[in-house]
Amino acid sequence: MSVETVPDTAVISYDAAQGAALAEEMRRDPTVFLMGQDVAMGGFFGGGRGLVEEFGLERVRNTGITEAFMVGAAAGAAMTGMRPVVQLGFADFSLIAGDEIFQKLGKWRHMHGGQFELPAVIIMPIGPSGGAGPEHSGSMEMLPMHFPGLKAVVPSNPADAKGLLKAAIRDPNPVLYYPSKQLNFKRGPVPSDPDLVIPLGQAAIARPGTTVSVISYGCMVPRVLEAAQALSAESIDLEVIDLRTLVPLDRDTILASVTKTGRAMIVHEAPRTAGPGAEIAALIQEHCFYALEAPVARLGAVDAPIPASRFLEDLCFPSVTDIVELARRLARA
Amino acid sequence: MTTVDRTELSVALFTTIARARAVEDALAVHIRDHGFAGYWHPGKGQEAAATGAAAALARDDYLFYQGRGVTWPLAKGMGLGPIIGDLLGKATGSTGGKGAGVPHWADASLGIMGEGASLGSVFHIAAGAALSAKMRGTSQVALADFGDGTSARGTFHETLLQASVWRLPLIYFCENNGISVSTRFEDVSPTKTIAERAAAYGVPGEVVDGHDALAVYDAVAKAVERARAGQGPTLIEATVTRVGGHWEGDAQQYRPADFLADYRDPLEIMRSRVDGDLADKIVAEARDEVAAALEEAEAAPYPDPTVILKDVFA
Ligand SMILES: Cc1ncc(C[n+]2csc(CCOP(=O)(O)OP(=O)(O)O)c2C)c(N)n1
Secondary structure, rough: OOOOOOOOHHHHHHHHHHHHHHHHHHHHHHOHHHHHHHHOOOOOOOOOOOOOEEEHHHEEOOOOOHHHHHHHHHHHHHOOOOOEEEOOOOHHHHHOOOOHHHHHHHHHHHHOOOOOOOEEEEEEEOOOOOOOOOOOOOOOOOOOHOOOOEEOOOOOOOOOOOHHHHHHOOOOOOOOEOEHHHOOEEEEEEEEEOOOOOOOOOOEEEOOOOOOEEEEOOOHHHHHHHHHHHHHHHOOOOOEEEEEEEEEOOOOHHHHHHHHHOOEEEEEEEEOOOOOHHHHHHHHHHHHHHOOOOOEEEEEEEOOOOOOOOOHHOOOOOHHHHHHHHHHHHHHH | OOOOOOHHHHHHHHHHHHHHHHHHHHHHHHHHHOOOEEEEEEEOOOOOHHHHHHHOOOOEEEEEEOOOHHHHHHHOOOOOHHHHHHHOOOOOOOOOOOOOOOOOOOHHHOOOOOOOOOOHHHHHHHHHHHHHHHHOOOOOOEEEEOHHHHHHHHHHHHHHHHHHHHOOOEEEEEEOOOOEOEEEEHHHOOOOOOOOHHHHHHOOOOEEEEHHHHHHHHHHHHHHHHOOOOOOOOEEEOOOOOOOOOOOOOOOOOOOOOOOOOOOOHHHHHOOOOOHHHHHHHHHHHHHHHHHHHHHHHHHOOHHHHHHOOOOOO
């Protein structure tokens, strides 16, 4: 696909797609505004360049190194009629704002009897990015699956990055938006239609197949697709599900696929132990036990802090080879 | 500043304190006789602070209170029915009985925006509400109420720093009762007052006698005026007395015998400014109203169990 042949799409990076979503939503709705460290310069990866020129420093608000303040203030602004978007540079720092995210955004509506809406979006990049080190490489997207009251999004490509961020901004609930740092500079076709939103809670079948259902999201989706390509030569036909949102989780798509293939594996960048895969494996076991031809399998990061060494970093995450080998084993089980 | 008739104001402040006191007294008896499903933090002795402060706010100004006593929602206009309903965990409470125990009262139409029970969290939230008011171009202000113990939180610092730079219409309102559970303020603060810390943020800070609702009103009215004029936050420290324990039933073995030596009852201070007969009538009416509301709340149903899974998402 190219810009020339499809005039209403442009090939842009994942990070630029987020910037485009922000610009379009800020244009559409005057209550949308952005807060965070260095957002006025376009953010760490530059995807938000141009926002301050168009919307000014009132709506693109630079803050100090105050993660808890940004998120807490977003809660206050959201419950009083604004739609704040907070940019946390790294998901690891969400723990600094843990009270604000999990106790305030996640609970305020419920604990006050449903009187308030909290339409805030917190953007917090996950995963490694070439030596960012143990305190900057965390994948914390399992947390909102466990703490009620928060939606959670993990886009796997530029088009989804835009469509899901737009949906997150328009949602009346707090949404944690987890872009994958590994995908920041990945480019792809992105529709220009400013009203194209991707509904939260709908997984995509990234590749239909018949042998094994591979459930994945975020930066692992391209790796799973690569593995599927490699295995097609051996007549192993992977069905690849890109979850896109973890809360709400599209249980129907997962269960229908596994019922069809009878084999399932989950691949994610978060640590394997008690990661999203653990929950999804349990879900499949509860609902598809009699359809299964083999035990549900999981791949995730090692249960260790991610070293700053780029050499070691690579070894912490599921590779295409790991995915191929596990899928092959499952297919033959 | 709008001029307010001081006699009328005094009657209004006295009425609020009398009603709050009547709730405190009735609750103490109720808890003794019936037990209680929650963690009640009595506010007896501190009523003047919230009373004076809330009176200086407009109906649509935002209030984020800390959870001691019942005065804040009462003073900001909430009825006794929803207040006591929440205290007893009944469906008639302002949160439908969900926020009971350590009560989470809320009524957005009165600017009562709820409570963050992890103390110190409302600094940020109130600042966000103030920012929202500023961005939407209203003249609303936001008040964050907190205790001396809570002034140690990092959130105190973070918010005041950013709110000062952004000149947010925010009021930090401290009820300094000198104690946090059993920990004395002087043992955990390098400064004698909390108000003096305001200077570090380029914000005015003032100590006011929190036993005197009229003095508190004047201080907060000035801060509100500053905020509405776009001059940014103010920190007000009201010195108050926590007459009771940290929670109802606290044996308070940590307290010295003479801890009430300097205490002056806020109800009596305001009573001295109100005609005697009128004052007696107000007190009697408050008692009757509270007794009736308590009876009503006792008879009211508990919430339907299905509310547990409601309101997780909008
Ligand atoms: C962040 C946090 N830490 C601890 C507690 C437990 N706690 C509840 S009330 C309280 C004392 C608060 O003291 P202060 O701020 O002085 O207010 P006061 O109780 O005197 O009104 C504590 C420690 C809490 N609710 N939140």
